[in-house]
Amino acid sequence: MGADVASKPRTKPADQRRDDLMNAAERLFLDQGVAATTIEQITSGAGVAKGSFYLHFTAKEDVVAALRLRFAERVGGIITSAVDRIATGDWGDRLAAWLTACAEGYATFATLHDMVFRDVPPPTNAGLADNPLIDGLTQLLAAGDAAGAWRLEDPRFTAIFLFNALHGVILDAGRYGGSDALARRIVDHGFRLVGLPTG
Structure with a gap:
């Protein structure tokens, strides 16, 4: 005992x-x-x-900051799981999976997102250029560029541009409607940005 x-x-x-x-x-x-x-x-x-x-x-603000990181980790996990299901050489499918999963992640955790980013705004806007989701997209775009799937002068610039555009349309659809076919429209615009044919 x-x-x-x-x-x-x-x-x-x-x-x-x-x-x-x-x-x-x-x-x-x-x-x-x-x-x-x-x-x-x-x-x-x-x-x-x-x-x-x-x-x-x-203080409570530290908890909010930790919840912001948790939000990014949750969405990042959804993205990683989706992209990992696609074969490495299928760059268009991997980019489509990244964009679609990011949209789904934001929709899934929209209430948490609004609370930690809108209700209690971060002290700076650094996260619009520096965050784990942008880092992951930069790596995907750079790898696709190295493989010849697309040609990008600056994968990080493109990742920041694409992430912030995607972020904006997801939040807009969540607040004002228009989420029907949103994922397809996001993928089409993402493909145009990197020079892939849309379908």
């Missing part, structure tokens, strides 16, 4: 506690807004003492 008790961890690992805090904060922020949510509510929702919050974050 003593060995069984000793083998059980007394506390959760730090990463799991941090995730619990973020999960509780995400639920509360989406339900009642960031401003109305207290740190006490977050720690209560996570089932941890208030002091545990300050082991991982200094």
Whole structure:
């Protein structure tokens, strides 16, 4: 009996506690807004003492920043899964998969996106040029360029341009309608940008 008790961890690992805090904060922020949510509510929702919050974050704004990164990771995971299902040499299909999955990811997590980017704007607009999604698109465009699937003078420039255009039309469709055939239209415009025939 003593060995069984000793083998059980007394506390959760730090990463799991941090995730619990973020999960509780995400639920509360989406339900009642960031401003109305207290740190006490977050720690209560996570089932941890208030002091545990300050082991991982200094303020609610830090949690929002972490949720922004989580949003990018979630959408990035959807994109990676979609692109990885396409054979490496099928560059048009891989680009179409990237664009379609990005649109789907934004639609899936639209409420979280609006909360962490619109309701609580980032302190700078650096994410419009520097973010993991743009990095992934840059790598795809550069690899396709190296393989001769398209010719791009600057894959990163094209990735930033394409990502921000895609971002804009997805948000526009989410707020004002027009999501019918949106993925096809995004892919067609993306193909035109890199010089591929549209279908």
